[in-house]
Amino acid sequence: MDSPGKSSFAMLNYFATGVRRYFLVAILTTALSIIFNFLTPQIIRFSVDYIIGAEALNSLPSIVGRLLDALGGRQFIRANFLLCAAGIVICSCFSGLLNYLSRVNLAIGTGVFTKKLRDSLFSHIQYLPYQWHTDNQTGDIIQRCTFDVETVQSFVSMQLLEVLRTVILLVTALILMFSMNVTLSLICAAFIPIIALYSLFFYRRISAQFLQADEAEGELLADIQENLTAVRVVRAFGREKYEKEKFEGKLNFFTNKWIDLGYTLGFYWGVGDLATAAQILAVVCAGAWLAATKQATLGELLAFISYTNMIAWPVRTLGRTLSELSKAGVSIGRLREILEAPLETNRPDMTRPPIYDDITFEKVNFAYGEIPVLRDVSFHIPKGTTFGILGATGSGKSTIAYLLNRLYALPEENGRIRIGDTDIRQIEAAHLRREIGLVLQEPFLFSKTVRKNIAIAVSDASLEDVRKSADIAAVDDNIMAFKEGYDTMVGERGVTLSGGQKQRIAIARSLMMDCSILIFDDSTSSVDMETDEKIRSALQKNTAGRTVILISHRISTLMQADRILVLEDGSVAQIGTHSELLAEEGIYRRVYQMQSDARLLRS
Numbered sequence: 180m181d182s183p184g185k186s187s188f189a190m191l192n193y194f195a196t197g198v199r200r201y202f203l204v205a206i207l208t209t210a211l212s213i214i215f216n217f218l219t220p221q222i223i224r225f226s227v228d229y230i231i232g233a234e235a236l237n238s239l240p241s242i243v244g245r246l247l248d249a250l251g252g253r254q255f256i257r258a259n260f261l262l263c264a265a266g267i268v269i270c271s272c273f274s275g276l277l278n279y280l281s282r283v284n285l286a287i288g289t290g291v292f293t294k295k296l297r298d299s300l301f302s303h304i305q306y307l308p309y310q311w312h313t314d315n316q317t318g319d320i321i322q323r324c325t326f327d328v329e330t331v332q333s334f335v336s337m338q339l340l341e342v343l344r345t346v347i348l349l350v351t352a353l354i355l356m357f358s359m360n361v362t363l364s365l366i367c368a369a370f371i372p373i374i375a376l377y378s379l380f381f382y383r384r385i386s387a388q389f390l391q392a393d394e395a396e397g398e399l400l401a402d403i404q405e406n407l408t409a410v411r412v413v414r415a416f417g418r419e420k421y422e423k424e425k426f427e428g429k430l431n432f433f434t435n436k437w438i439d440l441g442y443t444l445g446f447y448w449g450v451g452d453l454a455t456a457a458q459i460l461a462v463v464c465a466g467a468w469l470a471a472t473k474q475a476t477l478g479e480l481l482a483f484i485s486y487t488n489m490i491a492w493p494v495r496t497l498g499r500t501l502s503e504l505s506k507a508g509v510s511i512g513r514l515r516e517i518l519e520a521p522l523e524t525n526r527p528d529m530t531r532p533p534i535y536d537d538i539t540f541e542k543v544n545f546a547y548g549e550i551p552v553l554r555d556v557s558f559h560i561p562k563g564t565t566f567g568i569l570g571a572t573g574s575g576k577s578t579i580a581y582l583l584n585r586l587y588a589l590p591e592e593n594g595r596i597r598i599g600d601t602d603i604r605q606i607e608a609a610h611l612r613r614e615i616g617l618v619l620q621e622p623f624l625f626s627k628t629v630r631k632n633i634a635i636a637v638s639d640a641s642l643e644d645v646r647k648s649a650d651i652a653a654v655d656d657n658i659m660a661f662k663e664g665y666d667t668m669v670g671e672r673g674v675t676l677s678g679g680q681k682q683r684i685a686i687a688r689s690l691m692m693d694c695s696i697l698i699f700d701d702s703t704s705s706v707d708m709e710t711d712e713k714i715r716s717a718l719q720k721n722t723a724g725r726t727v728i729l730i731s732h733r734i735s736t737l738m739q740a741d742r743i744l745v746l747e748d749g750s751v752a753q754i755g756t757h758s759e760l761l762a763e764e765g766i767y768r769r770v771y772q773m774q775s776d777a778r779l780l781r782s
Contacts, residue, residue: 187511190518191335194295201288205281205340210347212277217351218270220485224359226263228478230256281340289336293328300324300517308523309586318401323517326396327510334507341500345493352486359479366465367487370458374451374494381447388440390509395433402429455491462487529607534614535695536562536599538583538726543594545578545587552578554749556594560742565719565727567737569767570746576730577620580698583728584615616694620701622685624676629658630665633687640691648690651717653710654683679710686714690721698728703736711736734771743767 195202256262304320349371356364406413406422413422466483469475475483538560545553553575560566570576581587582596585608589596596603603611624632633648634640642665649655657680661667669676676684682702689697703711715736718727729737737743738757745753745760745767753765760767 187508187515190511190515194292194299195288196295198288198291201284201291205285205288206343208277208281208284209340209344212274212281213344213347213351215270215274215277217355217486217489219267220482220489221355222263222266222270223485224476224478224482226260226478227481228476230260230263232476232478285336285340289332292335293332296331296514297324297328300328300514303518303520303522306522306524307517307520308588309581310588311520316397316401316404318399318404319397320517321404322393322397322400323510323513327393327513330506330510331514334503334510338500338503338507341493341496342504345500348490348493352490356483356486359482360469360475362469363462363466363475363479363483367458367462367483367490370454370461371494374454377447377450377454381443385440385443385505388436388443389506392433392436392440393506393509393513395429395436399426399429399433402426455494458494459484459487459491523608525607525609529605530601531607531610532599532601533695534598534606534611535726537597538562538566538696539595539597540579541595541597543582543589543596545575545582545589545593552749553582556746556749556751558744558751558754560726560728562726563724564741565729565739567740567743568728568730568746569732569734569737569743569770571732574746575749576746577700580617580700580728580730583696583698584617585611613692614695616689616692616697618682618685618689618697618699618702620682622681622688622702624669624681624684626669628663628666628668629661629684632669632684633665634691635688636692644691645687648687649684651690651714651721652683652686653713653717654680654687657683683710683714694725696726696728697722698730700730701732703731703733708735715739734767734774 301324304324353364353368356367402425406426413419462483466475466480470477470480540556540558543553543556544551552573556575556579568576568579578587582589583603585603585606589604591604598606625635627635630642630645633645637644645665646655649658658665658667686699686702703714711733712735719739729740731737734757740757742754742756743760744751745765747766753760753763753767755763761771
């Protein structure tokens with residue numbers, strides 16, 4: 180994706196590419212609509228002062244005087260007074276039509292703008308590093324892609340035009356008012372900078388409050404998402420009350436933020452109403468005195484009252500518009516944080532070497548933030564062999580798989596991981612991942628049919644191929660037992676399936692990819708020993724020639740591996756075959772004895 184720019188304006192300008200003409204037409208038609216709307220008080224002034232009244236015609240602009248003569252003069256207009264009313268109706272119709280055209284063009288421009296923004300956000304998120312996703316809560320990301328996008332959409336479709344409309348309105352009104360009476364114009368205009376300065380102060384204050392409320396809402400959505408995702412755990416451990424209290428705490432915090440915001444808004448609206456009322460009162464009182472002393476005509480007074488009322492609402496809502504602008508500014512900033520996050524890019528020197536080759540870890544060190552996970556880890560996996568990894572929870576077993584798959588980037592100074600003679604940092608990420616099948620302990624299944632979940636990476640796979648992979652994963656019989664068979668819909672996140680069924684479907688999905696390297700990260704932890712053995716036996720027959728990495732806490736799963744790595748606190752404690760490790764004192768033998776004793780007790 181091209182860069183949207185490093186500023187909020189540059190970002191808006193980037194996404195407006197291709198539809199700027201619609202926004203320009205909307206601005207132009209809005210300006211013309213205001214001009215026609217402002218002609219109405221002038222027609223009223225003309226009617227009162229020059230048709231009903233007897234003001235000298237030579238005080239009229241020359242173009243108006245020539246038009247009056249062309250129509251037959253003052254007497255003709257007096258005899259056909261409905262022409263004045265017709266002028267008001269015509270101006271109103273043109274103003275309404277232009278306003279309609281403005282809204283239509285704005286709707287088209289905003290629709291395309293928002294579509295491009297949503298597409299770019301989703302596309303950008305797809306190529307962000309895995310580390311970015313682990314550092315950001317899902318609920319907050321969803322809120323940015325929904326609520327914040329809608330806020331920006333509202334800004335483009337409403338607030339931005341409203342600001343321009345207010346500026347055009349004020350400039351046009353002041354020009355017309357000063358052309359009629361300078362004294363009344365100065366009285367009316369004196370209130371505008373007061374309200375503008377007050378709105379600027381309010382804008383700066385409200386922006387910080389909106390940011391706090393926005394972030395509180397993001398945390399609330401993240402909590403809801405987490406609760407719905409973990410509904411089984413909540414029910415199983417009777418955590419309903421705890422989750423309810425935790426949610427209420429965050430909800431109260433979020434509510435208090437919006438209440439504080441409401442107090443600030445209420446104060447602003449109260450003072451704004453007072454200032455607007457004072458402006459209208461000052462114009463009426465001063466205008467009445469000027470009219471009484473012949474310093475202003477009655478038509479001018481009526482026109483001034485109309486113009487003051489016309490600009491009263493935009494000036495009054497200036498603070499609301501600015502507050503919406505502050506919300507948009509916060510939302511644009513939050514969206515820019517996503518769009519400016521560095522993508523997982525391929526350097527020009529990256530290659531696509533054969534992935535079916537020896538795998539070597541050389542003095543690899545890795546940490547999640549400040550927490551060290553792997554310490555000086557080195558080992559070698561010959562191509563086409565089966566390699567087992569055993570270790571306690573938190574010993575770094577899964578991290579080895581994530582680093583090999585480049586889900587996490589290994590810093591340059593933290594060792595090397597090679598496939599053949601090539602450092603994986605030099606291998607194109609997409610090419611690497613296409614050749615490495617990774618089956619996790621807690622696999623994710625999409626809300627699709629079982630068949631589509633298994634064939635997710637091979638869209639044109641036949642049912643026969645799908646069933647073959649499922650049979651190797653020892654799940655074909657389970658699937659055929661379903662009423663709809665392979666067309667059975669999988670619930671959200673696979674909720675309709677057991678843990679073992681999900682793991683086996685994930686194994687079948689990985690086998691469909693026909694990868695050079697297969698990694699099974701405790702992927703049979705939820706199946707019984709008999710099924711585990713059946714899966715291992717089938718894998719041995721059907722993965723010949725591939726490099727297989729088995730990560731497990733069960734020695735029975737690893738014992739057939741060509742070599743087994745034992746991790747302890749992120750370091751290599753032992754490495755060897757099953758027989759070699761049993762022959763020496765260490766973690767492997769102790770775990771083997773404990774698991775053997777446990778099996779004897781169960782039997």
